[in-house]
Amino acid sequence: xxxxxxxxxxxxxxxxxxxxxxxxxxxxxxxxxxxxxxxxxxxxxxxxxxxxxxxxxxxxxxxxxxxxxxxxxxxxxxxxxxxxxxxxxxxxxxxxxxxxxxxxxxxxxxxxxxxxxxxxxxxxxxxxxxxxxxxxxxxxxxxxxxxxxxxxxxxxxxxxxxxxxxxxxxxxxxxxxxxxxxxxxxxxxxxxxxxxxxxxxxxxxxxxxxxxxxxxxxxxxxxxxxxxxxxxxxxxxxxxxxxxxxxxxxxxxxxxxxxxxxxxxxxxxxxxxxxxxxxxxxxxxxxxxxxxxxxxxxxxxxxxxxxxxxxxxxxxxxxxxxxxxxxxxxxxxxxxxxxxxxxxxxxxxxxxxxxxxxxxxxxxxxxxxxxxxxxxxxxxxxxxxxxxxxxxxxxxxxxxxxxxxxxxxxx
Amino acid sequence: xxxxxxxxxxxxxxxxxxxxxxxxxxxxxxxxxxxxxxxxxxxxxxxxxxxxxxxxxxxxxxxxxxxxxxxxxxxxxxxxxxxxxxxxxxxxxxxxxxxxxxxxxxxxxxxxxxxxxxxxxxxxxxxxxxxxxxxxxxxxxxxxxxxxxxxxxxxxxxxxxxxxxxxxxxxxxxxxxxxxxxxxxxxxxxxxxxxxxxxxxxxxxxxxxxxxxxxxxxxxxxxxxxxxxxxxxxxxxxxxxxxxxxxxxxxxxxxxxxxxxxxxxxxxxxxxxxxxxxxxxxxxxxxxxxxxxxxxxxxxxxxxxxxxxxxxxxxxxxxxxxxxxxxxxxxxxxxxxx
Numbered sequence: 001x002x003x004x005x006x007x008x009x010x011x012x013x014x015x016x017x018x019x020x021x022x023x024x025x026x027x028x029x030x031x032x033x034x035x036x037x038x039x040x041x042x043x044x045x046x047x048x049x050x051x052x053x054x055x056x057x058x059x060x061x062x063x064x065x066x067x068x069x070x071x072x073x074x075x076x077x078x079x080x081x082x083x084x085x086x087x088x089x090x091x092x093x094x095x096x097x098x099x100x101x102x103x104x105x106x107x108x109x110x111x112x113x114x115x116x117x118x119x120x121x122x123x124x125x126x127x128x129x130x131x132x133x134x135x136x137x138x139x140x141x142x143x144x145x146x147x148x149x150x151x152x153x154x155x156x157x158x159x160x161x162x163x164x165x166x167x168x169x170x171x172x173x174x175x176x177x178x179x180x181x182x183x184x185x186x187x188x189x190x191x192x193x194x195x196x197x198x199x200x201x202x203x204x205x206x207x208x209x210x211x212x213x214x215x216x217x218x219x220x221x222x223x224x225x226x227x228x229x230x231x232x233x234x235x236x237x238x239x240x241x242x243x244x245x246x247x248x249x250x251x252x253x254x255x256x257x258x259x260x261x262x263x264x265x266x267x268x269x270x271x272x273x274x275x276x277x278x279x280x281x282x283x284x285x286x287x288x289x290x291x292x293x294x295x296x297x298x299x300x301x302x303x304x305x306x307x308x309x310x311x312x313x314x315x316x317x318x319x320x321x322x323x324x325x326x327x328x329x330x331x332x333x334x335x336x337x338x339x340x341x342x343x344x345x346x347x348x349x350x351x352x353x354x355x356x357x358x359x360x361x362x363x364x365x366x367x368x369x370x371x372x373x374x375x376x377x378x379x380x381x382x383x384x385x386x387x388x389x390x391x392x393x394x395x396x397x398x399x400x401x402x403x404x405x406x407x408x409x410x411x
Numbered sequence: 412x413x414x415x416x417x418x419x420x421x422x423x424x425x426x427x428x429x430x431x432x433x434x435x436x437x438x439x440x441x442x443x444x445x446x447x448x449x450x451x452x453x454x455x456x457x458x459x460x461x462x463x464x465x466x467x468x469x470x471x472x473x474x475x476x477x478x479x480x481x482x483x484x485x486x487x488x489x490x491x492x493x494x495x496x497x498x499x500x501x502x503x504x505x506x507x508x509x510x511x512x513x514x515x516x517x518x519x520x521x522x523x524x525x526x527x528x529x530x531x532x533x534x535x536x537x538x539x540x541x542x543x544x545x546x547x548x549x550x551x552x553x554x555x556x557x558x559x560x561x562x563x564x565x566x567x568x569x570x571x572x573x574x575x576x577x578x579x580x581x582x583x584x585x586x587x588x589x590x591x592x593x594x595x596x597x598x599x600x601x602x603x604x605x606x607x608x609x610x611x612x613x614x615x616x617x618x619x620x621x622x623x624x625x626x627x628x629x630x631x632x633x634x635x636x637x638x639x640x641x642x643x644x645x646x647x648x649x650x651x652x653x654x655x656x657x658x659x660x661x662x663x664x665x666x667x668x669x670x671x672x673x674x675x676x677x678x679x680x681x682x683x684x685x686x687x688x689x690x691x692x693x694x695x696x697x698x699x700x701x702x703x704x705x706x707x708x709x710x711x712x713x714x715x716x717x718x719x720x721x722x723x724x725x726x727x728x729x730x731x732x733x734x735x736x737x738x739x740x741x742x743x744x745x746x747x748x749x
Binding site for chain 2: 126128158159160162163167169170171176177179181184186187188189190191192193194195196198199205217218221222224225228389390391392393396397398
């Protein structure tokens with residue numbers, strides 16, 4: 001029977017067996033977009049939400065008014081953090097496949113998002129991450145052993161065995177606990193920033209969400225509250241094109257950029273090449289300055305590509321073109337920063353290989369240490385009594401009774 | 412001591428806490444300039460300023476989420492949800508976030524948020540201004556759930572909740588705002604000024620969580636209840652000339668199991684009453700506990716009084732409301748079996 005439906009359904013550009021097609025991604029040439037004053041009003045700079053801020057061109061040359069002119073040392077640190085994030089991800093993915101870790105989520109291809117953004121912020125700024133922001137912990141120096149221990153739910157696990165792998169937190173590093181329910185952190189970050197403003201603190205909050213989960217009401221609550229109270233917050237939408245199998249068109253990206261949600265709420269929105277370390281750094285620095293000078297919140301859309309599966313429980317070969325990632329027009333963030341440094345005469349293939357070997361050794365050594373604190377199957381285990389702690393600050397009588405019952409059950 | 416209705420007592424609690432603790436902030440729809448649709452925050456914005464008594468957009472999910480973020484940054488937000496019926500847009504932020512931040516971060520982060528919300532019927536509110544959803548929240552691990560039945564307790568409990576380091580859902584039975592209500596809508600309204608619990612200390616004091624109040628001591632039967640039903644239960648027992656022991660739970664989580672069980676062991680008979688719907692209601696939990704702890708002391712099956720399992724209808728409010736007749740029938744059933 002012929003369908004009578006006139007319903008529009010967004011269509012993925014390339015499904016398995018089809019040729020990759022990224023013609024839908026609007027690109028601006030590197031250096032082409034002007035950098036407005038940090039105190040510009042949101043309504044006067046709406047163009048930033050539909051263009052694409054880029055600093056590095058395809059040849060690795062930095063250009064234009066967004067060029068942050070970072071010290072070479074900082075660029076090298078950025079490269080190191082991104083590389084460490086990737087090597088850590090690689091090893092943990094393999095440990096999941098080897099059955100040592102129950103679940104893992106890589107940030108392959110998106111390393112510049114967390115690393116450059118975190119480097120552009122101050123240590124006192126509070127971060128409300130999503131589950132693909134491990135680079136934040138890398139930049140802020142959370143020991144790999146601690147991250148691995150969380151993945152292993154072992155005796156050193158910061159979450160005391162209560163959270164799915166990758167749901168890290170660190171109070172000393174000012175990185176909030178990851179929920180696992182999508183988008184909830186977005187309006188919480190705004191509340192945190194409102195409190196900073198109420199207390200007169202010179203601190204801001206930054207938070208991350210995927211373009212897919214920007215469909216949640218929490219995203220809109222965040223933009224609304226950020227706008228109403230002009231909270232010192234940076235709201236980041238990581239548009240990696242895919243929400244598991246759902247193409248970004250199903251989150252509303254087909255008709256309008258995600259950054260353009262910002263001007264709709266009276267917030268500055270800015271679309272940036274998420275694989276360009278320099279552009280991401282510059283845009284974040286600009287947004288942070290806006291927040292610190294009272295010019296209000298900023299919504300940043302980081303245009304990138306989820307090069308890996310959503311998680312270890314996912315197989316993208318079932319829903320997208322197999323070699324999609326190789327055709328992504330914005331390339332790879334590590335390769336691009338590396339090329340830029342080589343162009344500057346401040347890096348080489350040899351140094352890159354040496355750094356890779358050094359960082360890989362660090363990952364391996366950290367893993368060796370982490371497993372001494374136990375794995376899911378062997379070694380020391382957390383005491384199951386911990387299950388009943390921290391439900392409340394003080395344990396109420398009914399939980400004491402249940403803890404006793406659990407102990408009796410174990411014999 | 413001063414005469415206060417429940418609104419004035421709640422206002423006094425927030426006034427005192429705003430005055431004592433600079434980290435306390437109030438937030439909610441219409442609560443600032445206007446003082447709240449039930450006037451609970453009247454005058455507080457004028458006294459403490461717009462930065463501490465904050466009007467918000469109509470977005471309960473946003474209100475709860477922002478309160479969580481504020482509390483993580485060291486404030487102690489008291490968020491008003493204008494009616495308990497409106498709390499559902501904030502449910503994910505309450506059940507998945509607020510309740511679990513301490514747990515999932517192994518105690519590194521916590522969210523000391525108090526959510527105040529008027530509940531219950533008897534005010535011609537229809538199905539969207541009359542609900543008693545407390546049982547939904549008692550089922551969520553990590554939340555404390557409180558419902559006072561008089562001005563004195565309302566103030567002392569609210570201060571306790573604001574000072575508490577765990578999140579609390581604080582239900583205010585709005586039919587009791589202006590006076591005790593025994594379930595008979597045809598009788599003239601009774602003001603709190605004629606009731607001893609309308610005498611409220613003007614200063615700072617607390618009423619502990621997890622401690623039930625024996626409103627009336629008695630030997631014949633134990634009535635376990637809270638909120639508006641305290642007065643309905645007292646009236647029904649009086650009409651039947653029963654020497655009932657009436658227990659006002661005041662806090663549902665944590666629950667005062669000891670007071671409940673020692674009373675039932677003494678009387679051997681038990682009626683549980685709440686205004687909320689019956690099926691999977693909080694009464695079922697009380698029933699289970701009494702059965703588990705006091706089975707061999709019971710002289711008769713435990714009886715349950717509740718709202719019918721329908722939405723709260725506008726035109727049939729008094730057929731819906733678990734009034735004295737429904738309580739009396741349960742009391743008779745509890746007394747009949749030898």
